Amino acid sequence: MRGVADEKVLPPPSAASIKDLCVKTLSGFASPADKDKKKSDTHLLADVCAQMQVMPDCESVEKVPIYHFEKLSSKKNSQRILVFSLIHGDETPAGSVGRFWLERLQGIDPRNSWRVIPVLNPDGLKRKTRTNANGVDVNRNFPTKDWDAKAVEYWKKEAKSNPRRFPGPSAGSEPETRCALKHIEEFKPDLIVSIHTPLKVLDFDGPKVKPPKFEYLPWKSLGNYPGSLGRYMWFERKKPVLTMEMKEDLPSSPKPFVELQDIIGFLVSLEFGQEKK
Protein backbone atom coordinates (compact mmCIF):
# COMPACT_ATOMS: atom_id res chain seq x y z
CA MET A 1 0.00 0.00 0.00
CA ARG A 2 1.06 3.55 -0.60
CA GLY A 3 1.45 5.79 2.40
CA VAL A 4 0.03 9.26 2.67
CA ALA A 5 3.47 10.72 1.92
CA ASP A 6 3.36 9.24 -1.58
CA GLU A 7 0.13 10.98 -2.42
CA LYS A 8 1.20 14.59 -1.95
CA VAL A 9 2.00 16.62 -5.04
CA LEU A 10 5.72 16.78 -5.59
CA PRO A 11 7.49 19.71 -7.23
CA PRO A 12 8.56 19.08 -10.84
CA PRO A 13 11.90 17.29 -11.09
CA SER A 14 14.93 19.55 -11.44
CA ALA A 15 16.90 19.70 -14.68
CA ALA A 16 19.92 18.25 -12.86
CA SER A 17 17.96 15.25 -11.58
CA ILE A 18 16.52 14.60 -15.07
CA LYS A 19 20.00 14.74 -16.56
CA ASP A 20 21.34 12.30 -13.95
CA LEU A 21 18.44 9.91 -14.48
CA CYS A 22 18.91 10.09 -18.26
CA VAL A 23 22.67 9.46 -18.13
CA LYS A 24 22.23 6.60 -15.69
CA THR A 25 19.49 4.98 -17.76
CA LEU A 26 20.75 5.55 -21.29
CA SER A 27 24.36 4.61 -20.50
CA GLY A 28 22.95 1.14 -19.81
CA PHE A 29 22.07 0.81 -23.51
CA ALA A 30 25.03 -0.35 -25.54
CA SER A 31 25.56 1.63 -28.69
CA PRO A 32 26.90 0.01 -31.86
CA ALA A 33 28.91 3.21 -32.22
CA ASP A 34 30.69 2.68 -28.89
CA LYS A 35 33.73 1.00 -30.31
CA ASP A 36 34.19 3.68 -32.97
CA LYS A 37 34.01 6.51 -30.53
CA LYS A 38 36.88 8.73 -29.64
CA LYS A 39 37.45 9.50 -25.99
CA SER A 40 36.02 13.01 -26.32
CA ASP A 41 32.68 11.53 -27.34
CA THR A 42 32.03 10.22 -23.85
CA HIS A 43 30.57 13.65 -23.14
CA LEU A 44 28.03 13.24 -25.93
CA LEU A 45 25.48 11.39 -23.84
CA ALA A 46 25.81 13.93 -21.03
CA ASP A 47 25.26 16.75 -23.54
CA VAL A 48 22.14 15.03 -24.87
CA CYS A 49 20.81 14.33 -21.39
CA ALA A 50 21.36 17.95 -20.33
CA GLN A 51 18.73 18.92 -22.92
CA MET A 52 16.05 16.49 -21.79
CA GLN A 53 12.69 18.03 -20.93
CA VAL A 54 9.64 16.64 -19.16
CA MET A 55 6.08 17.57 -20.05
CA PRO A 56 3.78 18.25 -17.08
CA ASP A 57 2.40 14.99 -15.63
CA CYS A 58 4.62 12.85 -17.86
CA GLU A 59 5.58 10.25 -15.33
CA SER A 60 5.19 6.53 -14.84
CA VAL A 61 2.92 4.69 -12.40
CA GLU A 62 5.86 4.75 -9.96
CA LYS A 63 6.37 8.48 -10.56
CA VAL A 64 9.52 8.18 -12.66
CA PRO A 65 9.76 11.17 -15.05
CA ILE A 66 9.28 10.35 -18.74
CA TYR A 67 11.72 12.74 -20.40
CA HIS A 68 12.12 13.71 -24.04
CA PHE A 69 14.62 15.32 -26.37
CA GLU A 70 13.66 17.66 -29.15
CA LYS A 71 15.64 18.81 -32.15
CA LEU A 72 13.81 21.18 -34.44
CA SER A 73 14.93 21.54 -38.03
CA SER A 74 15.66 25.00 -39.43
CA LYS A 75 14.90 23.77 -42.95
CA LYS A 76 11.86 24.75 -44.98
CA ASN A 77 9.23 22.06 -45.48
CA SER A 78 10.60 19.99 -42.63
CA GLN A 79 8.22 17.41 -41.21
CA ARG A 80 7.71 16.35 -37.60
CA ILE A 81 8.77 12.93 -36.39
CA LEU A 82 7.87 11.60 -32.95
CA VAL A 83 9.77 8.57 -31.64
CA PHE A 84 8.59 6.30 -28.83
CA SER A 85 11.20 3.88 -27.57
CA LEU A 86 10.73 1.26 -24.86
CA ILE A 87 6.94 1.38 -24.79
CA HIS A 88 7.61 -2.25 -23.81
CA GLY A 89 10.06 -2.32 -20.92
CA ASP A 90 11.78 -5.62 -21.73
CA GLU A 91 12.89 -4.65 -25.24
CA THR A 92 16.24 -3.05 -24.40
CA PRO A 93 17.73 -2.98 -27.94
CA ALA A 94 15.05 -0.34 -28.58
CA GLY A 95 16.88 1.79 -26.04
CA SER A 96 20.11 1.43 -28.01
CA VAL A 97 18.42 2.76 -31.16
CA GLY A 98 16.93 5.65 -29.21
CA ARG A 99 20.29 6.50 -27.68
CA PHE A 100 22.11 6.31 -31.01
CA TRP A 101 19.60 8.60 -32.73
CA LEU A 102 19.70 11.12 -29.88
CA GLU A 103 23.47 11.31 -30.01
CA ARG A 104 23.38 11.65 -33.78
CA LEU A 105 20.70 14.37 -33.74
CA GLN A 106 22.63 16.32 -31.14
CA GLY A 107 25.35 17.33 -33.57
CA ILE A 108 23.37 18.09 -36.74
CA ASP A 109 20.70 20.36 -38.17
CA PRO A 110 18.34 17.58 -39.24
CA ARG A 111 16.22 17.67 -42.37
CA ASN A 112 13.15 17.06 -40.20
CA SER A 113 12.18 18.01 -36.66
CA TRP A 114 12.50 15.17 -34.21
CA ARG A 115 11.14 14.55 -30.74
CA VAL A 116 12.43 11.39 -29.09
CA ILE A 117 11.06 9.78 -25.92
CA PRO A 118 13.82 7.24 -25.22
CA VAL A 119 12.08 5.46 -22.32
CA LEU A 120 8.28 5.61 -22.39
CA ASN A 121 7.89 2.76 -19.88
CA PRO A 122 10.58 3.29 -17.21
CA ASP A 123 8.90 0.99 -14.64
CA GLY A 124 8.80 -1.85 -17.17
CA LEU A 125 12.45 -1.22 -18.00
CA LYS A 126 13.36 -1.45 -14.32
CA ARG A 127 11.32 -4.62 -13.84
CA LYS A 128 12.33 -6.10 -17.20
CA THR A 129 8.65 -6.50 -18.11
CA ARG A 130 6.75 -5.71 -21.28
CA THR A 131 3.96 -4.16 -19.21
CA ASN A 132 4.04 -1.15 -16.90
CA ALA A 133 3.94 -1.33 -13.08
CA ASN A 134 0.18 -1.91 -13.19
CA GLY A 135 0.67 -4.93 -15.44
CA VAL A 136 -0.81 -3.13 -18.46
CA ASP A 137 0.47 -3.38 -22.04
CA VAL A 138 0.71 0.32 -22.89
CA ASN A 139 0.47 -0.52 -26.59
CA ARG A 140 -3.03 -1.92 -26.01
CA ASN A 141 -4.15 0.97 -23.83
CA PHE A 142 -4.56 3.73 -26.45
CA PRO A 143 -8.17 4.99 -26.61
CA THR A 144 -9.18 3.56 -29.98
CA LYS A 145 -12.86 3.89 -30.83
CA ASP A 146 -13.35 0.17 -30.38
CA TRP A 147 -11.57 -0.05 -27.04
CA ASP A 148 -14.67 -0.34 -24.81
CA ALA A 149 -16.36 -2.85 -27.09
CA LYS A 150 -13.36 -4.94 -28.08
CA ALA A 151 -10.08 -4.51 -26.17
CA VAL A 152 -10.78 -6.78 -23.22
CA GLU A 153 -12.77 -9.26 -25.29
CA TYR A 154 -9.96 -9.44 -27.84
CA TRP A 155 -7.44 -9.96 -25.06
CA LYS A 156 -9.45 -12.83 -23.56
CA LYS A 157 -10.26 -14.59 -26.83
CA GLU A 158 -7.41 -13.86 -29.23
CA ALA A 159 -4.59 -13.24 -26.79
CA LYS A 160 -5.79 -16.05 -24.49
CA SER A 161 -5.66 -13.67 -21.52
CA ASN A 162 -1.88 -13.46 -21.86
CA PRO A 163 -0.89 -11.08 -19.03
CA ARG A 164 1.78 -9.57 -21.31
CA ARG A 165 -0.98 -8.14 -23.49
CA PHE A 166 -3.48 -6.96 -20.86
CA PRO A 167 -5.06 -3.76 -22.26
CA GLY A 168 -5.86 -2.25 -18.85
CA PRO A 169 -9.06 -1.50 -16.92
CA SER A 170 -10.13 1.27 -19.32
CA ALA A 171 -8.91 3.13 -22.41
CA GLY A 172 -6.06 5.49 -21.60
CA SER A 173 -6.03 4.36 -17.97
CA GLU A 174 -2.23 4.37 -17.72
CA PRO A 175 -0.06 7.44 -17.08
CA GLU A 176 2.45 6.28 -19.73
CA THR A 177 -0.34 6.13 -22.34
CA ARG A 178 -1.57 9.57 -21.32
CA CYS A 179 1.97 10.95 -21.58
CA ALA A 180 2.27 9.54 -25.13
CA LEU A 181 -1.11 11.10 -26.01
CA LYS A 182 0.05 14.47 -24.66
CA HIS A 183 3.11 14.35 -26.90
CA ILE A 184 0.95 13.48 -29.91
CA GLU A 185 -1.41 16.34 -29.14
CA GLU A 186 1.31 18.89 -28.46
CA PHE A 187 3.99 17.99 -31.02
CA LYS A 188 1.52 17.17 -33.82
CA PRO A 189 3.76 14.65 -35.57
CA ASP A 190 3.51 13.86 -39.27
CA LEU A 191 4.90 10.39 -38.54
CA ILE A 192 5.35 8.33 -35.39
CA VAL A 193 8.11 5.78 -34.99
CA SER A 194 7.69 3.08 -32.35
CA ILE A 195 10.77 0.97 -31.58
CA HIS A 196 10.41 -2.64 -30.47
CA THR A 197 12.09 -6.08 -30.50
CA PRO A 198 12.44 -8.96 -31.44
CA LEU A 199 10.40 -9.71 -34.59
CA LYS A 200 13.02 -8.43 -37.05
CA VAL A 201 10.67 -6.55 -39.35
CA LEU A 202 9.62 -3.05 -40.33
CA ASP A 203 5.87 -2.54 -40.27
CA PHE A 204 4.37 0.60 -41.79
CA ASP A 205 0.80 1.56 -40.89
CA GLY A 206 0.28 4.25 -43.48
CA PRO A 207 -0.63 4.88 -47.09
CA LYS A 208 0.40 2.31 -49.67
CA VAL A 209 3.96 3.10 -50.68
CA LYS A 210 6.73 1.17 -52.30
CA PRO A 211 8.97 0.69 -49.29
CA PRO A 212 12.63 1.53 -49.79
CA LYS A 213 14.97 -1.43 -49.76
CA PHE A 214 16.48 -2.17 -46.38
CA GLU A 215 18.71 -5.18 -46.06
CA TYR A 216 18.90 -5.26 -42.29
CA LEU A 217 15.13 -5.81 -41.78
CA PRO A 218 12.40 -6.93 -44.20
CA TRP A 219 9.08 -5.11 -44.50
CA LYS A 220 6.11 -7.03 -43.15
CA SER A 221 2.68 -6.05 -41.92
CA LEU A 222 2.01 -7.21 -38.35
CA GLY A 223 -1.58 -6.03 -38.14
CA ASN A 224 -3.05 -3.77 -35.50
CA TYR A 225 -5.24 -4.26 -32.45
CA PRO A 226 -7.83 -2.57 -30.27
CA GLY A 227 -5.87 -0.09 -28.17
CA SER A 228 -2.70 -0.22 -30.26
CA LEU A 229 -0.83 2.88 -31.38
CA GLY A 230 -1.08 1.90 -35.06
CA ARG A 231 -4.86 1.62 -34.94
CA TYR A 232 -5.21 4.83 -32.93
CA MET A 233 -2.95 6.94 -35.17
CA TRP A 234 -3.26 5.58 -38.69
CA PHE A 235 -6.65 3.88 -38.88
CA GLU A 236 -8.42 6.58 -36.90
CA ARG A 237 -6.30 9.72 -37.51
CA LYS A 238 -4.49 9.09 -40.80
CA LYS A 239 -1.11 9.79 -39.24
CA PRO A 240 1.27 7.01 -40.21
CA VAL A 241 3.17 4.85 -37.75
CA LEU A 242 6.40 3.00 -38.47
CA THR A 243 6.85 0.08 -36.08
CA MET A 244 10.46 -1.05 -36.00
CA GLU A 245 10.93 -4.54 -34.65
CA MET A 246 14.67 -4.85 -34.07
CA LYS A 247 16.72 -8.00 -33.59
CA GLU A 248 17.84 -8.97 -30.09
CA ASP A 249 21.48 -8.50 -31.05
CA LEU A 250 22.78 -5.12 -32.04
CA PRO A 251 24.35 -4.77 -35.48
CA SER A 252 28.13 -4.73 -35.55
CA SER A 253 28.15 -1.24 -37.00
CA PRO A 254 25.71 1.68 -36.62
CA LYS A 255 25.02 1.69 -40.38
CA PRO A 256 21.51 0.14 -40.14
CA PHE A 257 20.49 2.72 -37.53
CA VAL A 258 21.68 5.54 -39.81
CA GLU A 259 19.85 4.00 -42.78
CA LEU A 260 16.69 3.73 -40.70
CA GLN A 261 16.75 7.46 -40.04
CA ASP A 262 17.06 8.02 -43.78
CA ILE A 263 14.14 5.66 -44.47
CA ILE A 264 12.05 7.57 -41.93
CA GLY A 265 13.00 10.82 -43.67
CA PHE A 266 11.85 9.31 -46.95
CA LEU A 267 8.55 8.05 -45.52
CA VAL A 268 7.69 11.37 -43.93
CA SER A 269 8.59 13.31 -47.08
CA LEU A 270 5.92 11.56 -49.14
CA GLU A 271 2.78 13.43 -50.03
CA PHE A 272 0.62 11.14 -47.96
CA GLY A 273 -2.64 12.75 -49.02
CA GLN A 274 -1.95 12.04 -52.67
CA GLU A 275 -0.82 8.51 -52.09
CA LYS A 276 -4.07 7.45 -50.45
CA LYS A 277 -6.22 5.29 -52.59
Ligand SMILES: [Zn+2]
Ligand atom coordinates in the same frame (compact mmCIF):
# COMPACT_ATOMS: atom_id res chain seq x y z
ZN1 LIG B 1 7.17 -4.39 -28.22
